[in-house]
Amino acid sequence: MSFILNGEGREVPADWADESLLFLLREHFGLTGAKFGCGVGICGACTVLVDGAATQSCMMRAGDVAGLSVRTVEGLAEGGALHPVQQAWLDLGVPQCGYCQAGQIMLAVALLDATPRPTDADIDATMEVGLCRCGTYRRIRAAIARAAEAV
Amino acid sequence: MRRRTFLAAAGGGVVALIGAGAAVWTQVPVIPKRPDPDVETALGWISHRDGRYTLVLPRAEMGQNIATALKQVACAELGAAWDAVDVEPHDTRRARVKATVGSESVGVFAEPLAQACAALRDAVAAGQTEGQITVRPRPMAELRAFRPGAIVGTSPEIAQGREIVTGAPLFAADVRRPNMLYGRVLRAPASIEMRSAPGSWDVAAAQRIPGFVAIVEDCGPPIAKARGLGIVATRPGALDAIAAALAVAWDIRGAAPAPDIAGSIDVDARTGAGKLPHTVLDGAPAPGDWDVSLRLDVPFGAHAPIEPRAAVAEWQSGALTVWAGTQDAFYVRDVLADAFGVSADAVTVQSHRIGGGFGGKTICTVEAEAAALARATGRPVKVQWTRAQEFALGFHRPPSSHRVRARVADGRITDWDHAQVSSHILFTSAAVPAWMQKGTDLLVGDPGVARGMAAPYVLGRAHAAYDAIRLPVPGGPWRGLGAGPNGLAVESAIDAAAIVADADPLAFRLAHVADPRLAGVLRRVGAIANWSAAATPAAGQRTGRGLAGGIYKEKSYAAAVADVAVDARGRVRVTRLWCVHDCGLVINPDQVRAQCEGNLVWSLGLVLSDELAIERGRVVAENFADAPIPRMTDVPEITVDLIESDLPPAGAGETAMVAGPGAIANAIRAATGRRPVRFPVRAGDLAA
Ligand code: FES
Ligand code: FES
Numbered sequence: 155m156s157f158i159l160n161g162e163g164r165e166v167p168a169d170w171a172d173e174s175l176l177f178l179l180r181e182h183f184g185l186t187g188a189k190f191g192c193g194v195g196i197c198g199a200c201t202v203l204v205d206g207a208a209t210q211s212c213m214m215r216a217g218d219v220a221g222l223s224v225r226t227v228e229g230l231a232e233g234g235a236l237h238p239v240q241q242a243w244l245d246l247g248v249p250q251c252g253y254c255q256a257g258q259i260m261l262a263v264a265l266l267d268a269t270p271r272p273t274d275a276d277i278d279a280t281m282e283v284g285l286c287r288c289g290t291y292r293r294i295r296a297a298i299a300r301a302a303e304a305v
Numbered sequence: 306m307r308r309r310t311f312l313a314a315a316g317g318g319v320v321a322l323i324g325a326g327a328a329v330w331t332q333v334p335v336i337p338k339r340p341d342p343d344v345e346t347a348l349g350w351i352s353h354r355d356g357r358y359t360l361v362l363p364r365a366e367m368g369q370n371i372a373t374a375l376k377q378v379a380c381a382e383l384g385a386a387w388d389a390v391d392v393e394p395h396d397t398r399r400a401r402v403k404a405t406v407g408s409e410s411v412g413v414f415a416e417p418l419a420q421a422c423a424a425l426r427d428a429v430a431a432g433q434t435e436g437q438i439t440v441r442p443r444p445m446a447e448l449r450a451f452r453p454g455a456i457v458g459t460s461p462e463i464a465q466g467r468e469i470v471t472g473a474p475l476f477a478a479d480v481r482r483p484n485m486l487y488g489r490v491l492r493a494p495a496s497i498e499m500r501s502a503p504g505s506w507d508v509a510a511a512q513r514i515p516g517f518v519a520i521v522e523d524c525g526p527p528i529a530k531a532r533g534l535g536i537v538a539t540r541p542g543a544l545d546a547i548a549a550a551l552a553v554a555w556d557i558r559g560a561a562p563a564p565d566i567a568g569s570i571d572v573d574a575r576t577g578a579g580k581l582p583h584t585v586l587d588g589a590p591a592p593g594d595w596d597v598s599l600r601l602d603v604p605f606g607a608h609a610p611i612e613p614r615a616a617v618a619e620w621q622s623g624a625l626t627v628w629a630g631t632q633d634a635f636y637v638r639d640v641l642a643d644a645f646g647v648s649a650d651a652v653t654v655q656s657h658r659i660g661g662g663f664g665g666k667t668i669c670t671v672e673a674e675a676a677a678l679a680r681a682t683g684r685p686v687k688v689q690w691t692r693a694q695e696f697a698l699g700f701h702r703p704p705s706s707h708r709v710r711a712r713v714a715d716g717r718i719t720d721w722d723h724a725q726v727s728s729h730i731l732f733t734s735a736a737v738p739a740w741m742q743k744g745t746d747l748l749v750g751d752p753g754v755a756r757g758m759a760a761p762y763v764l765g766r767a768h769a770a771y772d773a774i775r776l777p778v779p780g781g782p783w784r785g786l787g788a789g790p791n792g793l794a795v796e797s798a799i800d801a802a803a804i805v806a807d808a809d810p811l812a813f814r815l816a817h818v819a820d821p822r823l824a825g826v827l828r829r830v831g832a833i834a835n836w837s838a839a840a841t842p843a844a845g846q847r848t849g850r851g852l853a854g855g856i857y858k859e860k861s862y863a864a865a866v867a868d869v870a871v872d873a874r875g876r877v878r879v880t881r882l883w884c885v886h887d888c889g890l891v892i893n894p895d896q897v898r899a900q901c902e903g904n905l906v907w908s909l910g911l912v913l914s915d916e917l918a919i920e921r922g923r924v925v926a927e928n929f930a931d932a933p934i935p936r937m938t939d940v941p942e943i944t945v946d947l948i949e950s951d952l953p954p955a956g957a958g959e960t961a962m963v964a965g966p967g968a969i970a971n972a973i974r975a976a977t978g979r980r981p982v983r984f985p986v987r988a989g990d991l992a993a
Contacts, residue, residue, distance in 0.1 A: 169515060173542040181487075181541060186479035187472020189660070191611045192692045196929050199611055227472035240470040244462055247895050250903060251368030252469035253612040253660025259470060281937045285929060287611050287661045288368045289906025291940040293899070 155220040159183065160229025171217030175209075176200045178216035179226060187227035187256040191285070198284035201257040201264075202226045208264035208280070227256040230263065238304035239263050242297040250288035258284045262298050266305055272298065344424075344440045346400045347417035351379060353429055358383060358390045363414055365405035365632050366394065367659035367666075368903075369958045370896040372464035377892050378415045381457045382422035382450040392464050396655040397638040404633035404667060406782060408956025411892060412860065415954060419450035451890055451954070460895030465658060475658040477630040478615035482685035485617070487541040488678035489688060490524045490533035491548055493555035496922030497529035497698060498777045500558040506534065510550035516543030518682065520551070525677035526644050528670055528698050529734070529779065535678050537686060561921035562777030566605070570726040570774055572706040573600065581724055581770035583750030585758040588766040590712070590720035597711040597801040603790045603984045606702035606915035607926070608783055609934050612660020614699075615689035618675035624651045625676055630659040632667045640669035641676055664782030665699050668735050693927040700735065701917055701924075703728035703780025705754070705790045709798035711764070713805045718817060721764035723794065725771040727754045728780040730787060735779060746773070757788030757963060760795045761856045762817035777922035784904070785962030788857055789911050793984070796853035796967025801980060810852050810971065811836050820856065825948060826864040826885040827854045833946050834866035834883040840972070841880040843870030847993065848880070851971025855963030860955035861888035862948075865905065865964035868941075869972040875991035879909055879969055880941050887948035888955045898945040900957040905943055908965020910935045912973075914985050 155166040159179075170178050174193075179185045179202065188211055191199030195213040202211045203225040230237035236244070239262050249255045258281070265272055265280040272280075277298055286294070342363060350363050360379050366372045372392050380390055395402050403413075424440040450457055468475050493501035503522070511517055516538040524535030536547045568574070575581070617628040625645065631637050634654040642649040659666055671688050679686040690698070705727035712720040730753025732745040745751070751773045758769045783789075803813035811831045818824045830836075830852070840850040847870070854864035868881040884901045891897050914933050918925050926932035974980045977991050 170540065172515070173540050177541045180479075181481070184481060185472065186474045186476075186481075189476070189612065190478065190689060191613070192928055194692075194928055197611060227470070231471055236467075236470065243470045244466050247370075247460065247463055247466070247899060249368070249463065249466060249469045250370065250899060251610070251612070251659060251661045252465070253476065253610070255469050256472045278938050285611060285934060285936065287609055287663070287934055289903040289935065289940065290899070291906065291935075291937045292902060292943050294937070 155217055157219040157221060158223040160225055166216050166219065171215070173216045174212050175202070175214040175216050175219055175224070176211040179211060185226050185228050189253055189256060191254070196283070198261060199254050199257040201260040201284070203260060203264055206264070206267060208261050227259055237263065239266065239301045242301035242304065246293050246297045246300060248290050248293040248297050250290055254284060254286045258286065258294055262294070262301065265298065266302055270305055271302055341413055342403060342417045344417045344420040344442050347421035348424070348438065348440060349400050350418060351421050351425055353425055356389065358385055360390055360392045361395050361399065362392055363395060363402045364410045365656055365659055365662065366465070367405070367632070367662040369410065369900060370463050370893065371410040373461065373896060374411055374892045375414065375418055376464055377456050377461065378419055378450040379422050381454060382419045382448060383426050387456070387461055394656045394658070395634065397634050397653055401635045404636060405662070406632060406664065406667060408858070408958040408960070410956070412955045415450065415892065416445070419448045422450070423448060457892055458894065460893050463896065476612060476615070476660050477617065477628050477657040478612070478687065478689045480617040480628040480687070482617060482619055485685040485687055486518055486537050486539060486682055487544060488535055488537045488675065488686040489544045489548065490535045490674040491553055492528065492531040492533045492698065493557050494923070495555070495557045496562055496777050497531040498562055498922060500530045502532040502556050503534035504554045504556040506551045506553040510552070511536070511547045514543055514546045514550055516540045517547055521678055521681040523677060523681060525673040533674070535674070535681065537678055537682050566704060566776055566778070566919060567602065569776065570704055570706045570728065572708045572724050572726045575726045575772060576708065576724050581772045583755065583772065584770045585755050586767045586769040588768050590722050590766045590768055593712070595710040596713045596805045597709070597798055599709050599798050599801060599980065599982060601707040601709070601794045601797060601982045601984070603793070604704045605778060605917040605919055606783060606911065607696055607917045607932050608663040608665035608699065608701070609929070609932060610661025610663060610665065613690040613692055613695040614666055614671045615687065616672040616675040617685060617687045618672065618679040619685035620680050623647065626653045626655065627672050627676060628655045628657060629672045630657045630666065631672065632659065632662045637669040637672050641673060644673055645676060645680070663784045667782065668700070670698060696917065696926045696932060697924045700733065700779035700781035702783035703730060703776065707794040709794050711798055711802045713802050716806045716808055716816065717765070718802050719765040721760065721767040723758060723760065723769040725754070725758065725791070727771065727773055727787070728776045729773045730754050730780060730782055733779060733781050735781065753782060753786040756786045757791035757855065761820065761823055762799065762814070763819050764817065778919055778924065784907055785857070785959040788959065789962040789966055792853065792855045792963040793911065793966040793970060796855070797970050797980065800851065800971040800974060814854065822862045822887050823854060823856055826862045826887050829946060829948065830864040830866050830883055830885040833885065833944060836866060840868040840976070841870070843880060846870040846872050847976040849972045849974065849976025851968045851973070851975055853964045853967025853971060857960040857963050858956070861957065861960040862886070863901070863961040863964040865961065865968040867968040867972040869969065869976050871973065871976045871991055873993040875988035877913055877973055877986060877991065879939070882941055882943045884943070884961055884964065885946045885948065886957065886960060887950060888957045888960060889950050889952035890954040891947055892954055894947055897947055897957045901945040901961045902943050904959065904961030905965045906935050906940055908962060908969060909939060911966045912969045912981070912984060912986060916985050
């Protein structure tokens with residue numbers, strides 16, 4: 155069962171196939187950016203891109219990524235340069251506790267990949283799944299607008 | 306299959322007995338020690354080597370971005386470049402660090418840190434490169450950290466920001482140890498205040514689940530009165546399947562406790578039965594009719610951090626190391642030492658960034674579970690609570706019931722009475738042993754319940770008193786403690802009194818304010834919101850604008866204006882928020898603003914959504930669908946303005962909780978003509 159993880163070929167070990175993609179990433183591959191928040195697909199903290207689509211990795215069976223391409227927050231920066239979304243997040247001081255932010259960033263990346271000039275309604279539709287208890291929503295919205303200018 | 310602990314070798318499924326019988330866990334709680342820091346202790350936080358400095362953070366970082374603020378203080382005082390100071394979280398091998406609670410990190414820690422940094426700076430300048438230094442505290446005016454300059458009063462990139470946006474491991478659940486296993490402690494689906502324990506379970510079915518490692522009976526102290534049954538696996542995802550296969554039958558003792566929580570704290574029933582025992586304002590209102598008499602009720606609310614609490618534990622030669630995201634690492638260490646019968650020196654708790662604390666991560670729970678499972682299996686074990694456990698096994702904002710009355714004559718409030726019944730916030734069963742509770746209940750009450758009850762206005766003959774009732778669901782500190790619900794009650798009644806006086810709510814408040822800083826934030830928020838203008842329009846909906854203000858812990862000030870729109874079915878949308886905040890000298894304006902924004906979102910949640918469903922003394926919410934928190938689409942544009950001040954810096958983590966809820970509730974009253982009194986507000990109460 156091979157798949158592409160942040161641009162490189164990887165194997166899903168047979169005994170991890172029934173695990174969720176989230177825990178395969180976090181515990182087998184040590185990519186702890188995506189977080190466990192609810193386990194049932196409604197908080198967005200575990201969001202990664204699967205073949206470019208924002209996907210709640212807690213809801214996907216690890217074995218089902220065979221042949222697909224997975225991108226996580228760890229795979230966004232290129233050669234030490236932050237992705238424009240990451241940079242916008244820092245410039246606007248978005249994170250408070252930070253726990254939800256890898257998921258928020260991946261949602262925003264998926265949004266801007268599909269819709270480079272998103273309207274407020276586009277932002278609402280994509281970001282609605284990303285819960286943030288610290289209440290950073292206005293900054294997330296502003297950072298998406300800033301990143302849209304930079305992309 | 307009882308009273309035994311099983312371990313199966315990871316691959317082979319061999320079952321071996323590794324422990325006999327559940328230990329008798331101590332029932333006397335460890336009492337948290339919370340000493341304020343002194344300058345000598347502060348010397349232990351900062352060190353110098355080869356031109357670089359290390360700041361060991363004497364606080365827990367949980368999103369208040371205290372790491373950034375204290376690094377600013379250190380850099381300013383040391384005269385060090387931003388990149389020359391590394392910030393590290395603390396562990397319990399250092400001098401005790403006070404629990405990170407009560408928005409005191411800047412107010413209480415910045416000065417000792419600055420004193421220590423000043424002494425270190427002088428020692429380094431004098432050529433000292435090793436050994437101890439002494440601090441001779443100097444007057445505040447001589448400290449460079451409290452003068453706005455190149456670092457203090459600016460907003461550098463937040464500490465750990467880069468790690469957050471690149472997904473670097475920062476949180477307790479991100480810790481991985483060689484040979485690590487994954488555990489969970491199952492508990493009965495009942496009130497944790499009922500005695501419960503595992504009765505029987507299906508070992509064979511559990512063993513058939515791939516990844517099964519062990520069933521552990523000796524799985525740590527009970528949580529309240531709920532004993533657990535531990536399970537351990539090689540993969541976290543196997544735990545759900547093992548739990549299901551085990552099909553534990555639980556022994557649950559006694560009858561489900563007090564089904565009627567609202568009834569047991571009903572303020573009118575309680576005051577009808579006699580005087581409230583704890584007085585906050587001791588004026589004596591004149592007898593007679595009241596012009597305002599409001600009854601407000603706020604239910605249980607969850608902290609609902611996005612991070613369910615987590616810990617990794619590892620034993621080596623009788624010593625325990627625990628990696629934890631806790632607001633009180635030293636308290637966790639003390640509880641673990643006590644629970645496992647080892648000395649405090651044998652336990653090290655390494656603190657991590659917390660994925661949202663809000664007052665809820667101050668107890669020792671998941672850390673003890675991980676330690677017990679690690680001890681039983683002889684391997685490091687990671688435990689992260691499920692979302693359902695996070696709701697069910699922690700403590701919550703207790704419900705409160707308020708009756709606020711006011712009498713108005715010639716445009717002024719002449720008499721005031723605020724009665725409240727709630728449950729304990731600070732002197733809870735988790736914090737104070739049973740024998741002591743009688744004394745605290747009789748003599749001091751609970752300062753957490755009282756917080757924010759002393760209305761910050763001149764109200765003539767003003768009386769305020771409360772009672773705190775022990776409930777079958779644990780309560781405790783929740784952002785702002787009593788200040789959120791009390792501020793909501795006080796500011797709703799002030800608003801109602803302004804209507805009776807036929808006065809503008811802003812002018813009416815200013816006429817009752819003695820404290821110039823409170824008047825300052827009220828005036829300023831009126832100015833930036835253009836108070837006399839109409840609320841943000843919303844086609845076909847009723848709109849309104851509300852105002853509130855307050856003082857938090859006698860140190861910091863906030864005022865807010867909210868606009869709302871209410872549709873025909875009574876659904877409320879907050880359409881705009883403004884907040885003015887005065888916490889003295891501001892170390893980091895951008896992150897103080899961020900705290901105000903967070904508090905306003907929490908205010909919105911308090912008024913519109915926060916409610917934790919409880920049945921028969923048991924939290925039944927299992928997920929965010931059952932206990933919703935504010936979402937992206939609920940939060941409008943927010944404007945925050947900070948008062949520039951050189952008064953001593955105070956906290957910002959909870960202050961706006963005194964103002965936000967009242968502003969939103971008063972806006973709903975303005976929009977609909979109906980005063981919200983049952984929270985969270987229900988659409989049915991506000992339908993056109
Ligand atoms: S953990 Fe996957 S959506 Fe919440
Ligand atoms: S930053 Fe804390 S949950 Fe979003």
